[in-house]
Amino acid sequence: MRCLDGADINDQRVGLRLDLNVPIKNGTILDNTRIIASIPTIEYLLERNCKILIISHLGRPKEDTFEQKYSLTPVCDDLSNILGTKIKLITTLDDAFQSNEKIFLLENIRFFIGEKDNSFELSDAVANTIDAYVFDAFGTAHRKHASTYGVIQKCSNSYAGLLVEKEVKNLTKALFNFRSPLISIIGGSKISTKLGVIQKLCDISDFIITGGGITNNLLLSKGFQIGKSIFEEEMEETSRKILANNNILLPDMVIASKSLSTQGSLKSIEDVESDEMILDIRISNEMSKALSQAKTILWNGPLGVFENENFELGTKFLCKSIAELDDCFVVAGGGETISAINKFISTKDISYCSTAGGAFLEFVEGKELPSLEALGFKRGEEKND
Numbered sequence: 001m002r003c004l005d006g007a008d009i010n011d012q013r014v015g016l017r018l019d020l021n022v023p024i025k026n027g028t029i030l031d032n033t034r035i036i037a038s039i040p041t042i043e044y045l046l047e048r049n050c051k052i053l054i055i056s057h058l059g060r061p062k063e064d065t066f067e068q069k070y071s072l073t074p075v076c077d078d079l080s081n082i083l084g085t086k087i088k089l090i091t092t093l094d095d096a097f098q099s100n101e102k103i104f105l106l107e108n109i110r111f112f113i114g115e116k117d118n119s120f121e122l123s124d125a126v127a128n129t130i131d132a133y134v135f136d137a138f139g140t141a142h143r144k145h146a147s148t149y150g151v152i153q154k155c156s157n158s159y160a161g162l163l164v165e166k167e168v169k170n171l172t173k174a175l176f177n178f179r180s181p182l183i184s185i186i187g188g189s190k191i192s193t194k195l196g197v198i199q200k201l202c203d204i205s206d207f208i209i210t211g212g213g214i215t216n217n218l219l220l221s222k223g224f225q226i227g228k229s230i231f232e233e234e235m236e237e238t239s240r241k242i243l244a245n246n247n248i249l250l251p252d253m254v255i256a257s258k259s260l261s262t263q264g265s266l267k268s269i270e271d272v273e274s275d276e277m278i279l280d281i282r283i284s285n286e287m288s289k290a291l292s293q294a295k296t297i298l299w300n301g302p303l304g305v306f307e308n309e310n311f312e313l314g315t316k317f318l319c320k321s322i323a324e325l326d327d328c329f330v331v332a333g334g335g336e337t338i339s340a341i342n343k344f345i346s347t348k349d350i351s352y353c354s355t356a357g358g359a360f361l362e363f364v365e366g367k368e369l370p371s372l373e374a375l376g377f378k379r380g381e382e383k384n385d
Contacts (some may be wrong), residue, residue, distance in 0.1 A: 001377040010048045015130040019137035020056035041161040055111045070210030106380040136161025139356040141371035170352040174331040179295035187211030187301025196365040202245040207290045211303030227276040255280035280304025280311040299332040323349035333360035
C-alpha cells in the first residue's frame with residue numbers, strides 16, 4: 001500500500017480525504033472523535049509546507065441540493081479551534097488555493113453531482129485541482145465513490161494517510177498475526193448484516209460472544225423461547241449452522257422486560273415469558289473465564305440496549321472486564337461500540353479503537369475495500385502462529 005512515509009510531498013497542493021462524518025445536533029458536534037483522529041495527518045502535511053484541500057462527506061444529503069443540516073460548517077469551526085488556525089470553507093473546487101490560507105475545507109462532497117456514482121467528471125475535477133491526494137478516511141474505504149476511489153486512481157501521486165495506515169496495521173494484526181486465545185465479540189440487531197463477519201470469525205476464534213438480535217436468533221435456534229424479542233425468522237437455518245461450530249458462548253441469564261420504558265428483570269433464558277423482550281444479557285462464568293484468558297479480542301457491537309441504564313449490565317460488565325486485562329491486544333470498532341467504551345471506561349483502556357463501522361466489518365469479513373485496493377493494498381491470508 002502506498003503510504004506517506006517516504007513520499008516526496010513537500011510544498012505540494014494536497015487533496016486530503018478525511019472521514020469527518022460526525023454526529024451533529026442543532027449545529028453542535030456531539031462526538032468529535034473522528035476529527036481528533038484526523039489531526040496527525042494534517043499536521044504531517046503542514047510540517048512539509050503543504051497547502052491542504054480537505055474533502056469529506058456528512059450524512060446522506062440529496063445530491064446537487066444544499067441542506068444546512070448537512071453543512072460542514074460546525075466541523076470547520078471545530079477543526080479550526082483544534083489546530084489553532086483559520087480554515088476556509090469553500091463551496092466550489094475553483095475556490096481552492098485562491099487565498100493565503102494553508103487549509104481549505106470543501107463543503108460536503110455528497111452535495112456534488114457524481115460523488116456516489118464515482119463519476120469521471122468529478123474525479124477528474126478534483127485530481128486537476130491538486131498535486132497529490134492523500135486518502136485518510138478508512139470509514140469510507142468500502143465505498144466506490146469519486147472521492148474514495150476515482151480520485152485515487154486519477155491522481156498519480158496518491159497515498160494512504162497516517163490513520164488509514166494505522167487502521168490497516170491494527171486490523172491485520174488482530175486477524176492474521178494474533179496471539180491465541182482469540183475472543184470475538186459481535187453484537188447487533190440483525191444476524192444477516194453481520195453474517196459474513198460471524199462466519200469468518202467462527203473459523204479463527206477460540207470463542208465468540210454475541211449480543212442483541214444476533215443472540216436472540218441463536219437462542220431461538222437452540223430451542224429457547226425469546227418472547228417478543230427481535231429476531232430474523234429467515235436466519236433460523238443459518239443460526240443452526242453457526243452454532244454447529246461449537247465456539248459460540250451463549251448467556252444463561254438475560255434481562256427481559258415488556259417494554260424499553262420499564263425496568264427489566266434478570267432471569268434464566270428458560271424463563272423468558274411470551275410477552276417479554278430480551279434487552280440485555282448477563283456475562284456468564286464461561287464468558288468471564290474466556291475473557292480473562294484472552295490474548296486478542298476483536299469487538300464490534302454492544303451486548304444490549306446499553307444507552308438505557310436498565311439494560312446496560314452486560315455491556316458495562318464487558319467494558320470493565322476488558323479494561324482490567326493486562327496482556328491482551330484489543331481492537332474495537334463501530335460507532336455503538338466506541339460510545340459504550342466512552343460511557344463505561346475510556347478509549348485509553350483499549351489497544352486500538354477503529355474509526356470505522358461498515359469498512360471495519362468488511363475488512364474483517366475478508367472483502368476487498370475499493371479505496372485500499374486503489375492504493376495497492378494486498379491482504380495477507382494466513383495467521384502467523
